[in-house]
Amino acid sequence: MSKTIAISPGCLSGTVIAPPSKSAAHRALICAALAKGTSVISNIALSDDISATLAAVRMLGAEATVSDGNVTICSAGKRSPFCGENIFCNESGSTLRFLIPILLSFGGRFTVSGRGRLMQRPLDDYFQIFDQKGIQYELRGDKLQLEGTLLHGRFSLAGNVSSQYITGLLFALPLLSGDSEIVVTTPVESVGYIDMTLEMMRRFGVRVQAQKNYRHFYVPGNQTYQPQNVTVEGDYSQAAFYLVANELGSKVCVTGLSESSSQGDKEIVNMIERLKKDEPVHIVDVSQVPDLVPVLSVLAAKAKGITRIVGASRLRLKESDRLRAVCTELKKLGVLIKEENDALEICGASRFFSAVVDSHNDHRMAMALAIAATAAEGDVVICGADSVKKSYGNFWEKFAELGGAIHECQQPMETCFK
Numbered sequence: 195m196s197k198t199i200a201i202s203p204g205c206l207s208g209t210v211i212a213p214p215s216k217s218a219a220h221r222a223l224i225c226a227a228l229a230k231g232t233s234v235i236s237n238i239a240l241s242d243d244i245s246a247t248l249a250a251v252r253m254l255g256a257e258a259t260v261s262d263g264n265v266t267i268c269s270a271g272k273r274s275p276f277c278g279e280n281i282f283c284n285e286s287g288s289t290l291r292f293l294i295p296i297l298l299s300f301g302g303r304f305t306v307s308g309r310g311r312l313m314q315r316p317l318d319d320y321f322q323i324f325d326q327k328g329i330q331y332e333l334r335g336d337k338l339q340l341e342g343t344l345l346h347g348r349f350s351l352a353g354n355v356s357s358q359y360i361t362g363l364l365f366a367l368p369l370l371s372g373d374s375e376i377v378v379t380t381p382v383e384s385v386g387y388i389d390m391t392l393e394m395m396r397r398f399g400v401r402v403q404a405q406k407n408y409r410h411f412y413v414p415g416n417q418t419y420q421p422q423n424v425t426v427e428g429d430y431s432q433a434a435f436y437l438v439a440n441e442l443g444s445k446v447c448v449t450g451l452s453e454s455s456s457q458g459d460k461e462i463v464n465m466i467e468r469l470k471k472d473e474p475v476h477i478v479d480v481s482q483v484p485d486l487v488p489v490l491s492v493l494a495a496k497a498k499g500i501t502r503i504v505g506a507s508r509l510r511l512k513e514s515d516r517l518r519a520v521c522t523e524l525k526k527l528g529v530l531i532k533e534e535n536d537a538l539e540i541c542g543a544s545r546f547f548s549a550v551v552d553s554h555n556d557h558r559m560a561m562a563l564a565i566a567a568t569a570a571e572g573d574v575v576i577c578g579a580d581s582v583k584k585s586y587g588n589f590w591e592k593f594a595e596l597g598g599a600i601h602e603c604q605q606p607m608e609t610c611f612k
């Protein structure tokens with residue numbers, strides 16, 4: 195049975211260390227697995243997504259030992275072709291899309307699988323590449339069977355569905371026996387994530403030339419990842435929950451964030467400043483920072499004026515259809531909000547009423563609703579609250595440590611209201 199949590203209104207206060215960046219952790223673990231030698235990746239939190247990548251790293255042939263938030267990875271940097279292995283990615287889009295080209299660089303026959311919504315999230319740009327490159331594939335339910343070997347050459351794909359395809363190719367192509375290029379056929383969204391990939395690859399000694407505003411990448415082949423020790427920096431997309439809570443009256447000091455970070459989600463700091471301005475309409479383009487939308491919507495509901503969150507079409511392709519989920523759940527709290535194809539329009543100065551809301555099995559929804567609950571006028575009950583473990587396993591413990599008034603509910607739901 196999934197967890198249901200009731201939250202009584204009240205501000206949070208205290209200090210919290212931003213959890214390690216999930217995006218940086220995926221990248222560091224993968225680069226370490228591709229390097230020949232020993233790398234130590236420090237400040238790792240074993241969320242479900244990172245655990246999935248860690249398991250995949252072991253399937254790449256690396257030994258990985260976890261101790262006290264540090265992962266020591268000892269790898270030969272390569273493995274023999276696969277013969278029927280299954281790589282389970284749980285619900286992690288990053289794990290799935292980053293790993294597919296890497297696994298194909300070793301070649302053979304294997305399955306990648308997932309659960310929840312994962313295998314329904316788009317893979318079409320990869321399928322088009324497979325059709326062109328003679329890689330066999332069959333998607334059946336939660337399992338994708340693959341057979342073939344990735345060869346160097348020219349790869350073209352769209353830039354507005356998921357940057358994770360580009361990251362996956364960038365990781366794999368330097369391992370191939372000749373040079374490659376990636377041609378991106380539409381303007382690139384989520385550029386900050388590509389920067390994080392290129393930065394991590396540079397740290398592991400691998401070079402790529404990004405050209406024409408990320409529409410073209412030249413990737414020399416025959417490169418070798420060099421082992422590296424990396425400390426994963428704090429996560430701005432998670433810090434965003436506390437930073438927004440502060441705008442709703444809380445006093446949380448978030449430590450462990452790097453001001454020089456290449457995380458696109460650092461933009462939350464500027465977005466908060468913009469929404470403080472007394473303007474009738476705020477237009478916020480989220481095409482580079484999709485993960486901020488659930489909590490940004492909570493902020494917009496309390497800001498002055500109307501906020502239009504635009505450039506948000508890919509939000510429908512995440513753990514939930516996040517445009518539908520945000521709209522449905524904020525409406526239950528009493529917010530005037532409208533969903534469009536690729537946008538949300540939110541009326542500010544809203545009151546949040548007592549309600550039973552649902553996370554849609556989406557960690558960022560659960561956490562955004564928890565922040566809304568701190569400023570509500572009565573208890574808010576969140577169903578599917580354990581979805582937070584996808585990215586932030588101890589979110590509820592931290593929330594309680596900061597003074598969040600939560601209690602776990604037993605069914606039936608009415609017992610949740612005190």
Ligand SMILES: O=C(O)C1=C[C@@H](OP(=O)(O)O)[C@@H](O)[C@H](O)C1
Nearest residue numbers: 217288356357358384387484485
């Ligand atoms: O590369 C990454 O680490 C990520 C890229 C983004 O996905 P898209 O590029 O598919 O928008 C983001 O939503 C996801 O949480 C993490």
Ligand SMILES: C=C(OP(=O)(O)O)C(=O)O
Nearest residue numbers: 285286287288289485512
């Ligand atoms: C979309 C997310 O992750 P992923 O794509 O890796 O599942 C997320 O963390 O919000």
